[in-house]
Amino acid sequence: MTTFDPHYYPYPSRRTCTYASRGMVATSQPLAAQAGLEMLKRGGNAVDAALAAAISLTVLEPTSNGIGGDLFALVWSGGKLHGLNGSGPAPQGLSIDVLKARGYQTIPTFGIVPLTVPGAPASWAELSRKLGRLPFAELFGPAIEYAEKGYPVSPTLGTLFEYEFTKYNKLEKGPEFEQLYTTFAPDGRYPVTGQSIRLPHHASTLRSIAQSNAKAFYHGELAEKIDAFVRQHGGFLTKEDLAAFAPEWVDPIHVRYRDYEVWEIPPNGQGMVALMALNVLNRLNITGRDQLDTNHKQIEAIKLAFADGLEYVTDSRNMKVSTSDLLSDAYAEERAALIGDMAHEPVPGQPPRGGTVYVAAADEEGQMISLIQSNYMGFGSGVVIPDTGIAMQNRAADFSLDDTKANALAPGKRTYHTIIPGFLTKGGEPVGPFGIMGAYMQPQGHVQLIMNTIDFHMNPQAALDAPRWQWKQGKTVDLEPGFPDHLAQALQRKGHHITRNLSSLSFGRGQIIWRNPDGQGYVGGTESRTDGHIAVW
Incomplete structure (x- = not known):
């Protein structure tokens, strides 16, 4: 047991601890936490709760994570701690020699080049399969509803929308960035605190992932859309890279x-x-x-x-x-x-x-999960696949083009991950x-x-x-x-x-x-x- 003093609280002007007997879901967005609690009340366990919250966060905090990001989790279940590495590798066609031949001295931070395989959708499915209790598709209900019907922008999200669009507005951008604005600022303005926002393309994509147990993302229609858009703009990620991916239990x-x-x-x-x-x-x-x-x-x-x-x-x-x-x-x-x-x-x-984004959840049977997912650097690469809401991560930006370094870029390699x-x-x-x-x-x-x-x-x-x-x-x-x-x-x-x-x-x-x-x-x-x-x- 922990040895903290529940009465020792040297910051009296701030909130106090929260207690519960049957279950708890903690995360950065109230609606996402409630989505997780809803799964507990339906008979789900901590993994179900955390997944519902995490999937909802791709809609509710798109400036911090997304469908095209990675995921890691630690789960206490069955008397032991399980680890899942849901980080995707570099595309097979992405190498130091190829980038240097294109004139790059470092890997670009944004754009079509630094895309790696997104690991989150497959990791949702794998966590649900091995350690969850509810049907996988049921976990998507709250997220799809938020995306279709809309939700009010919270103060932190409003601040992050302003920060992210200020950042991207300063970049020299090619056509691959247009969908970022079409998706998240369709009227030419980013959402502000208190404004209602709808993300219908997110809803359609999440429904496809839910119904296919994530296979649509790696082998089906979504994989085809990602492959076509990346090829159109001279990138490296292919549908073959997506099809080869599986999260790893560690x-x-x-x-x-x-x-x-x-x-x-x-x-x-x-x-x-x-x-x-x-x-x-x-x-x-x-x-x-x-x-x-x-x-x-x-x-x-x-x-x-x-x-x-x-x-x-x-x-x-x-x-x-x-x-x-x-x-x-x-x-x-x-x-x-x-x-x-x-x-x-x-x-x-x-x-x-x-x-x-981070999610912690616990249930009355003692299952507990620590889950984190991200697109990296806000919206990630700034690349959004048309008509899908999939903002692609830019994890390859952390590779080195110096082949003497431990984290040197190589095809199929996973980068140092934050x-x-x-x-x-x-x-x-x-x-x-x-x-x-x-x-x-x-x-x-x-x-x-x-x-x-x-x-x-x-x-x-x-x-x-x-x-x-x-x-x-x-x-x-x-x-x-x-x-x-x-x-x-x-x-x-x-x-x-x-x-x-x-x-x-x-x-x-x-x-x-x-x-x-x-x-x-x-x-x-x-x-x-x-x-x-x-x-x-």
Whole structure:
């Protein structure tokens, strides 16, 4: 069981924890959480609830995820933790030589080139098949209704629509971007907060995926539409790439932190970064949360972990260093010894060699799921397949065109991936799911949430509400509004380059569900930085 103090809440102006006895669904959008709760009340389990919420989020938060994105999940079911890697690979026709022949020195961030195989639809079907209870098609009902009948734009979504269209308006765009505007700004204006929005093409596509058990996306009419549009605009993703894809069940990886086990999906995900940082911090004396020494050690540990992660983490089939070596006690001791009194420039070590939405759900039978999906960088590539609502992800943008790098582009390879679900256990018993959306903030958020819970005994809502920092690069660290000024000034004196970011959305948006300390029911928290909501039963 967790050891948090339910009465310790140092942020009294914000919301408190939420409790439930029979089930709980926590995510960033109230309507999506309610969609998940509806499945629980129909007799579904936590996986059904999370899938209904996740599918709904492709409609309700299209600026953060979509039908053309990827998915990862950790599920406690049947007395064990299951991991699903639903990230798609690079197309078979996409290679370093081909791109250099076209004159590229780096992979474009947006457009038709950086498309990879979307893994989310197949992952929905696979999770439902193996661990769900309700019929697969039933999970799509709320999402299809929201898409057909419309829903009001929430404050966070309104802000993100403005941000995304401001970003794309500044790009030099080709015709492949036209459908982005046709789909999400059909009258020449992006939706604003409070305005009702309908996405009829999303509804049609989701209905096709539901009725075909996702086969239409990879082998049928939707695959044909994707293939034709990509070919028309000179891209690389083909219907053969789609047909060859299947999500992969994997063994989750973990480190022991204090008296707990913290679990992540193995590479190609960046959950390794969170685990490496915690493995280092586990060897350091941590005295209190809002203290200079603690913040300094946290930042230095995450810098070391990112240096190694960005150097070594890629598709597990192409890793030059094993996960066990990177997570070994000896290597953690070696890296911990590098943390001194002043900030340093992070560099990779030499280990021994041998956009995003998050959903947490739990049911009365003890099944719990940590699920995360994303298109990456908001709308992803900016490419939307005509008449489908499918916004395609741009994960290939993270590959390197330097063939000496671990994450070098290769046909059929999965890139270093930013989205990561987390799960906490103690003594082999489940405590619960947790997660933070937000690109490279995610492992940093995982570290801060886990330490807030375990080291500083904060309840789930307090652990989420606590002011955050985010390491950016070199010695630069962003602090969000509310981070104490005296600590910011003290970190500056230690050599950290401190910047203030006025947007709390930059520091991630997360949710937590823990089993109650007595083992009966659940207690949860959700972000005050977004429109987060916990639906309970």
